[in-house]
Amino acid sequence: MTAAPIALHGLAKRFGSGPAAVDDLSIDLPAGAFLVLLGPSGCGKTTTLRMIAGLEDPTGGRIRFGDRVIADGATGALVPAERRGIGMVFQSYALWPHMTVRGNVEWPLTVAKWGAGDRRVRADEVLGMLGVDHLADRYPGELSGGQQQRVAIARTIAPRPGVLLFDEPLSNLDARLRVDTRAELVAVHRASGATSVYVTHDQTEALAMATHIAVLKDGRLEQFGTPDDLLERPATAFVAEFLGSPAAVLVEGRVLGGCLEREGVRLAAVPQLADGARASAMYRPDRPTLSPTGRGITVQVLECTPAAGRWVTTVRLGDRRFAVVGDARRPVGTDAVLQLPERPDALFDDHGERMGESA
């Protein structure tokens, strides 16, 4: 099966009478893309993945793989999970203990009625791809956890699924192994030729792996785009504060006479907003500076850590905290003065929606 574009149109899932777990989600993903569903706990990532997999039925909207409608919440029409051409990669792997590695990898091909010769060739190919071809005649009990994981991935991609789904597969690994393994999973995605959807709440993982990211919050889509789109032009304050290492700096102010101000410091001209309205100015984290004294906004230094020859200083301003990248170390526990460039990189209104360009 070749990679299919995946389209979600107005997708919704409601469990009982509570708020929708997924609400009006629309995404058009090109064939061969690697989509990361990203957001905090409970935002609807897993429910979305399970609807694509066929493990959960939508209560509204549609899912299409290319021209095929896979699920339609309005009519209830569904293609069963096993006929969607999907492979799933989980945190834990269940291999058949009584079958050899080769037997495990050939099993889904036997079910799909491949001939013996083709099965053998394909098993050798995917085991080689995962670097475990030398283990073909062993039993799962004779393998390390990492080797079992590779065999399970080989088994998943053997039938050439058009869509690969990953449900937080790295969450049980330590930090170092996560970095190594995520590069391998991207390699698996590329070699498989599938369109992939990957769930995580780790934005670093998302930025490292994705061709496309969908940021979800409370079941709704905040923004969908390439990692660069989201970093360069966040559509909402939530996305601006969620993505990036460090994330963007957001300074909230109030409008007075057409200007957004904070503690007497002018942040931006906002002629469209009435006096008293609140809005936030956004800056990339290397644009503001921190000084021991001078005119500006007073912040408290919470943490200062070295990074690539520079210093990342985390500060508190009111009930917000953010990090600024600079060349000087700032003592923790002291006050510093935040000095801002003349123009912010973006403005967000009181609802966190991006406003038109500032004057």
Ligand SMILES: Nc1ncnc2c1ncn2[C@@H]1O[C@H](COP(=O)(O)OP(=O)(O)OP(=O)(O)O)[C@@H](O)[C@H]1O
């Ligand atoms: N079977 C279910 N019955 C009732 N509510 C559910 C069910 N599955 C999920 N939910 C609710 O739907 C919402 C979204 O859950 P979901 O698991 O999709 O979030 P998530 O973003 O994957 O979170 P996490 O990162 O914690 O796994 C949550 O409020 C959750 O409590």
